[in-house]
Amino acid sequence: MSNTANTYHHGDLAPQILQRGAEIIDEQGIDALSLRGIARDLGVSHAAPNRHFKNKAALLAALATDGWLRVKEATLRAAAETGSEDPRVRLNAMGRGFMRWAFNHRALFRTLLHPDVARFADDSLVDAMQDFTDSVRDAVRASQAQGRHPDVPLGILSLYTNAVPVGAAMLLINPLLSSDHPNLQAFDDEELIEQVINLVVPL
Amino acid sequence: MSNTANTYHHGDLAPQILQRGAEIIDEQGIDALSLRGIARDLGVSHAAPNRHFKNKAALLAALATDGWLRVKEATLRAAAETGSEDPRVRLNAMGRGFMRWAFNHRALFRTLLHPDVARFADDSLVDAMQDFTDSVRDAVRASQAQGRHPDVPLGILSLYTNAVPVGAAMLLINPLLSSDHPNLQAFDDEELIEQVINLVVPL
DNA sequence: AATTTTAAGTTGACAGCGTCTACATAATTT
DNA sequence: AAATTATGTAGACGCTGTCAACTTAAAATT
Secondary structure, three states: OOOOOOOOOOOOHHHHHHHHHHHHHHHHOHHHOOHHHHHHHHOOOOOHHHHOOOOHHHHHHHHHHHHHHHHHHHHHHHHHHOOOOOHHHHHHHHHHHHHHHHHHOHHHHHHHOOHHHHHOOOHHHHHHHHHHHHHHHHHHHHHHHOOOOOOOOHHHHHHHHHHHHHHHHHHHHOHHHHHOOHHHHHOOHHHHHHHHHHHHOOO | OOOOOOOOOOOOHHHHHHHHHHHHHHHHOHHHOOHHHHHHHHOOOOOHHHHOOOOHHHHHHHHHHHHHHHHHHHHHHHHHHOOOOOHHHHHHHHHHHHHHHHHHOHHHHHHHOOHHHHHOOOHHHHHHHHHHHHHHHHHHHHHHHOOOOOOOOHHHHHHHHHHHHHHHHHHHHOHHHHHOOHHHHHOOHHHHHHHHHHHHOOO
C-alpha cells in the first residue's frame, strides 16, 4: 500500500516510515513497533528501512525528535492563543497545552521519555529537546520576574514547573493509576488539567 | 551459577528469577531483560522460567509488584524517621524518600510506570499499587486538614502532590534532560530533592 | 552523450527471542 | 506403594533486528 508507483525505488520511503511508525506507536504502543512490520505495511522488503535508519534505536530517536518539535509547537501555541502578555497567564496556558498534547498523543509522549531514546540520541534530537526546554525556561524566568517564587534558583523552579505536567500526565495516562483515583472520575480532562496546573502556576 | 545443588529440580527458581531480573533491569535497562538470558545466568534451560511466569509480561508485572512494595516501604520509612507528628513534615519527608528511592533504583522506578506493566496487571499488582497510593493519599489528607490548599478537591491535590516527585525523578533520571539543566549541576542530589519538594510541601 | 558512481531498493542468511508441545524427573498426595 | 502434580529439559516454530551480496535507478562526471 501507499507506494507512489510500481517503481523499484520508492522515492518517499523515509517520511512514510516515520509516519507509519508514529501511527503504530499511537495505536498499539511502543513495543509493537518493528522495522519489519512497518516494511510490510508499506509494501517494501523487510530490509528496506535499514537504508534510512541505521537501526531501530535510530528510528525511535527520529520519532522522538519529531515529538519534541510537536510538543514544543503545541505548548507555544497555547501561550500565544491566550492573547495575553501576562507571564503567569502564558505559563499557565503552556502547562495546560502540554498536558492536553500528552493526553492526545499518549504513546508518543511516553516515547519522548523512553530510556532507549536517550541512550542513542543524536544531535538533532538533542537540539529538539534543548529547544523545548529552553522555551519553557524562558517562560518560567519571566514568571519569576513577576514575583513567582522569587528566591528559588531558576533551575529548581524550572524543574518543579516541568515536573507537574510531566508527572501528572504520566500518572493519568497509566490506566491502573488513574482508575485508582476514584475522586477524579467526576472531572473531565480539561477540568482536571486546569485544576492541577492552577496549583503550580496560580493565576 | 547459583544453583543450590546439582539437582534436577532447582528448588528456588522463581525468587532467583525475580532477583536476577531486577539486577538486569537495574544494570542494563528494561529492554535488555529476556527470559532466556535470565535462564542462562541461572544455569537452567531456556524454557524453565515459563514454569513460573506465564510470559514475559507476567514477569514484568511481578517485578513491578515488588517495586511498589519497596517504594511504599521506603516512603513510609522516611515519614517514620522524622519522628514528627506534623503532617506537613511527614508528607515532605515522604516526597523526599520517594525521590531518593527513585534515584537509587532508576530502572525499577521506570518499570513501575512501564506501559506493558499496566496492560498485563494482575490482582497482586493492583493491590500493591493501591496500597502505595492509599498511604500517600492518607498523608495528603492529613496535610490538607492542617490547612494545605483546603479548597482543592482531595483527588486533585493528591495528583499534584504525587506528580512533583514522579515528574522530577523522571526528568532528572533522563540523562539528556538533566544535563540540559546546567543550573542544576551546582546541587547534589539531596539538595536538589529538598528544594523541589519544599515547593510542593512547604514547611 | 556515455560512463561511472552513488543511493535505494531486493533477497537470503544468521542468531536471539518468546512461547508452545512433548517428554523426564522429582516431590507430594492419596 | 501408587498416582498425581510440580518443575525441570529438549526441540521446534515464527517472529525479530541486522548484516552481506546483489540489482536497479538516479545523479554526477567525463
